[in-house]
Amino acid sequence: MNRKHRTKNPNNNKLMLAFHFLRALARINKSTSTVSSYQRSCIIKRAAYASMAHAAGPRRAWSRALLYRLRRGSSRLHALPAIRRTRSFSHKRVKVASPKLREPNQADVLRRLVPGGEAMELSSLLKETAHYIQCLSAQVWLMQNVVGSITS
Template sequence: MSPPSINPNSLKIRLAYRFLRNLNNLNSKRSNFNHSQIQRSRRVKIAAYASMAHVTGSRRAWSRAILRKIRNRRLVARKKRVDLKNTRPRHHPRHVHAGSTREFVDPIGDSGQEVKLRKLVPGSSTMDACGLLDETADYIKCLATQVEVMRTLVDFYSTI
C-alpha cells in the first residue's frame, strides 16, 4: 500500500509553508531586537494573518483588507524610524484629521446580526449582504484551516 499523496497546492500545505517562512523571518529579526512576550505574540499573530491572507490572494476582500492593513503598519513603522533618525525638532500640525474610513451605514437603521458580522470580517464594510455571507464563509474556512495548521505545527515541534 502506498502512502497517501500530499497535494502541494492544498490550502493547508501552502498556509503551513508561508507561516513557517514568516516565523523564520521573525526569528531571524528577533536577534536584533529585545522584544517582550506581548510584542512577540503580536508578531506571531500578524505572521499568521499575513500568511493566511497571502495564500488566499487578492481574490477576497478580507484578504486584501488584511494585507493592506499590514502594509500600512509597515509604512508607518518605517516612517517612525526615519523620523527618529532626524535630529531636527518636529513641528506638529495644529489640526489633525482622522483617516477617512468607509463605515457601512444601514439604510433601514437595523443594528442586527449583519452589522455585527461586518465588524468581524475585514473589508466587509462596503459590500452587500450576499457578498458579506460569501466572504464570511471563506474567512471562516481559512481561519479553521489556520487553526488546524498551527495545531499540527505545535504537535510536531513539541515531539522533537
C-alpha cells in the first residue's frame, strides 16, 4: 500500500487554463479569414470555454458536458429551457389532468446552471458546482490579465 502523495499545485488549473486559452488565441489570430467583431467574440468565447474544460480534465462531468456541447456545435453554452413546438391536429384531444406545476427548488436551479448537472445527485452536484465556480473564477482572472497586458 505504497501510495505516492502528490501535492496538487493550486495554481496548476490556472496555468493549464492559460496555456490552453493562449494557444487557442494564437490559432485564432493565425486564421486570416475576415470575420465580424461579433463572430470573433463568439469564437473567442467558445475557445475560453473549451480551454476551461480542457484544463479541468475529463474526470469532471461539467467539463465533459461542456466539451460535448462545443463539439456538437451548439450555440447555447448554458442550459436554457428548450422551447417546444406543438402541432395542431384537426381531431379533438382528450384533456388529461395536468400535474401541478411546482416551484423548482434550489438544487434543480443549480442542476440547470452547471453543465452536465441534470442527472447528478446532490452531493456530486455540489462538488461539481464548487469546481465549476473555481474554474470560472480562474477564467475571469485570466481574462483580466490578458486585457491588462494588452492595454498597458
